[in-house]
Amino acid sequence: MCAGVVVKNTFVCIMDDDDEAASPSLRAARASHRAQSEGNVFPSYLETHSSELLSDGSADHATPVAELVGEGCQSAEGEDACIADWVHALEVGGLLASAAIADIANQARALAFDPIGCHVVQRALEVANPAEAYHLASGLHGSVVDAARSPYAHLVLEEIVHRLGTNDATFIAEEMMLGCVRSVALNIYGYKVVCRMLEFSAREHAVSALVDEVLAQDIAALCCHKFGHRVAMSIISNGSQGHRSRIIASLREGGLQRLARHRFASRVLEQALTQSSSAEAHALAAELMAQAGAVVSLACHSFGMHVVRGLLQLPQESSKIALQYLQRAVRKLRKDKYAVALVDELGLQDPEDRVARNLAVGGA
Numbered sequence: 044m045c046a047g048v049v050v051k052n053t054f055v056c057i058m059d060d061d062d063e064a065a066s067p068s069l070r071a072a073r074a075s076h077r078a079q080s081e082g083n084v085f086p087s088y089l090e091t092h093s094s095e096l097l098s099d100g101s102a103d104h105a106t107p108v109a110e111l112v113g114e115g116c117q118s119a120e121g122e123d124a125c126i127a128d129w130v131h132a133l134e135v136g137g138l139l140a141s142a143a144i145a146d147i148a149n150q151a152r153a154l155a156f157d158p159i160g161c162h163v164v165q166r167a168l169e170v171a172n173p174a175e176a177y178h179l180a181s182g183l184h185g186s187v188v189d190a191a192r193s194p195y196a197h198l199v200l201e202e203i204v205h206r207l208g209t210n211d212a213t214f215i216a217e218e219m220m221l222g223c224v225r226s227v228a229l230n231i232y233g234y235k236v237v238c239r240m241l242e243f244s245a246r247e248h249a250v251s252a253l254v255d256e257v258l259a260q261d262i263a264a265l266c267c268h269k270f271g272h273r274v275a276m277s278i279i280s281n282g283s284q285g286h287r288s289r290i291i292a293s294l295r296e297g298g299l300q301r302l303a304r305h306r307f308a309s310r311v312l313e314q315a316l317t318q319s320s321s322a323e324a325h326a327l328a329a330e331l332m333a334q335a336g337a338v339v340s341l342a343c344h345s346f347g348m349h350v351v352r353g354l355l356q357l358p359q360e361s362s363k364i365a366l367q368y369l370q371r372a373v374r375k376l377r378k379d380k381y382a383v384a385l386v387d388e389l390g391l392q393d394p395e396d397r398v399a400r401n402l403a404v405g406g407a
Contacts, residue, residue, distance in 0.1 A: 126159060126160070126163055128143070129143045129146065129147060129163055129167075130163065130166065133166055133167060133170050136170070140170055141175070143167070144167050144170070144171050144175045144178075144179065145175075145178075147163060147164060147167045147179065148167075148175070148178045148179045148181075148182055149182075150182075151164055151179050151180075151181075151182025151183060151199075152182050152183055152186055155182070155183060155186075155190060155193075155195065155196040155199040156189075156190070156193055156195055156196045157195060158194075158195050160195075161195035161196060161198050161199050162198075164179065164199050164202075165198060165199060165202045167179055168180075168199075168202045168203065168206045169202070169206070171206075173207075173208070176203075176206050176207055176211075177207065177211055179203075180203045180207055180211065180212070180214075183196070183199065183200070183203070184214060184218075185218070187200065187214070187215050187218035187219060187222075188218060188219060188221075188222035188223075188227065191215075191219065191227050191230065191232065191233040191236045191237075192227065192230050192232055192233050193232060194232055197232040197233065197235060197236050200215055200236045200239075201235060201236055201239045203215065204236070204239045204240055204242075204243050204244065205239065205243065209243065209244045209247055210247075212240075212243075212244060213244070213247055213249040213250070215236070215240065216240055216244075216247070216249035216250045216252070216253045217249050219237075219253055220249070220252060220253060220256065224253055224256040224257055225256065225257055225259075225260055228257045228265070228270075228271055228274045229265075229268055229270055229271045230270065231270055233270075234270040234271065234273050234274050235273075237253070237257070237274050237277070238273060238274060238277040240253070241254070241274075241277045241278060241280075241281040241282060242277065242281055245281040245282055245283070246283075251283065251286075254278055254282055254283075254286050255286075257274060257278075258278075258286060258289055258290070262275070262289060262290055262293035263293050263294070263296070263297035263302070263308070266290070266293070266294065266297075266302065266305075266307065266308040266311040267302070267305055267307055267308045268307065269307060271307075272307035272308065272310060272311050275290055275311045275314075276310060276311055276314045278290060279291075279311070279314045279315055279318050279319065280314065280318050284320070287315075287318075287319060287323075288323070290311070290315065291315050291319060291323055291327065294308070294311065294312060294315065294327075295327070295330065299312070299327070299330055299331050300331070300334060300337065303331065303341055303344075303346075303347050303350040304341070304344050304346055304347045305346060306346050309346040309347060309349045309350050310349060312327070312349075312350050312353065313349045313350055313352060313353035314353075315327060315353075316328065316350070316353030316354060316356065316357060317353050317356050317357075321358070324357055324361075325357065325360075325361055328354055328357055328361040328365070329361070331350065331354065332354070332361075332364060332365065332368070338351060338354065338365050338368040338369065339368055339369065339372040339375065339376065339382075342369060342376060342379075342381070342382040342385055343375075343376065343379040343381055343382045344381065345381050348381050348382065348384075348385055351365065351369075351385065352385070355389075366389070369385075369386070369389065369391060370391055373386060373391045373392065373393050373394075374393045376391070377393065
């Protein structure tokens with residue numbers, strides 16, 4: 044007998060269960076573990092991370108608790124995979140964990156596309172040694188593009204990029220290059236994988252080539268896209284100087300004043316002001332402030348105010364000029380529902396109001 048996890052009336056409980064549902068490797072590891080220690084160990088990961096195991100990470104795709112353990116521990120695509128046993132083994136460690144990781148690796152692709160199984164694969168990657176992690180990741184070879192678009196498997200790809208060495212994870216970028224990279228970068232899940240690769244492996248040749256493909260089409264459209272703008276921001280923060288310069292050039296060609304008022308492009312422009320080289324940032328600032336009243340107008344816009352915040356973070360002269368424009372128009376700004384928050388953050392006051400208050404204090 045060994046400790047297992049079952050669900051009764053949506054409560055996770057502990058009860059004895061036969062070893063028959065487990066794989067041969069897991070049964071052998073259990074026997075060794077029982078020979079070394081007595082007693083049952085409740086899988087603490089399942090207890091403390093149950094919300095992760097029971098949902099795909101979004102409120103719109105909740106998985107009922109009762110589905111955690113079904114008859115025979117059924118998993119994705121009809122394969123028998125005792126999730127409760129695996130989670131328990133990963134927490135116990137040692138031979139049990141190694142046996143569980145081997146089993147999970149053999150079914151990594153099916154599990155990665157499963158709402159519960161994807162979290163099991165992520166946990167296995169967390170506790171695996173480098174060789175085991177590589178074995179787990181190899182299960183997704185040939186399925187990267189589909190995985191990147193999956194609400195579940197994209198989480199596994201992100202974990203692979205995080206856990207594996209840069210060289211071992213380049214297969215993700217290489218496979219994306221065989222598909223439509225741009226569509227992945229614009230996908231609700233795919234953009235997260237691209238951003239994670241930029242975060243950890245931006246200097247790798249395969250990732251650099253992937254960015255070239257993303258930027259090969261309309262860059263301004265990328266910056267204006269609901270998900271694509273996140274990729275553009277990540278390129279500015281983590282990409283090469285050449286890639287960053289291409290985005291900045293596209294922003295300037297597309298019209299800075301228009302893009303500064305766009306819901307998504309304004310965020311990219313703010314990132315460009317704060318993360319670019321000093322020369323590029325000051326050139327952007329000069330062009331933004333060249334038009335009379337531009338700074339005040341942007342401060343009164345729901346999205347333009349993000350760009351003004353970027354201007355105020357610039358060092359030396361550019362930020363001082365932007366602040367002077369705001370100070371001169373503080374009375375107007377205080378009447379605007381968007382600008383008033385910025386004015387309060389900066390502690391700006393109307394000079395005439397300040398004089399009036401001083402006179403009132405003096406008269407008292």
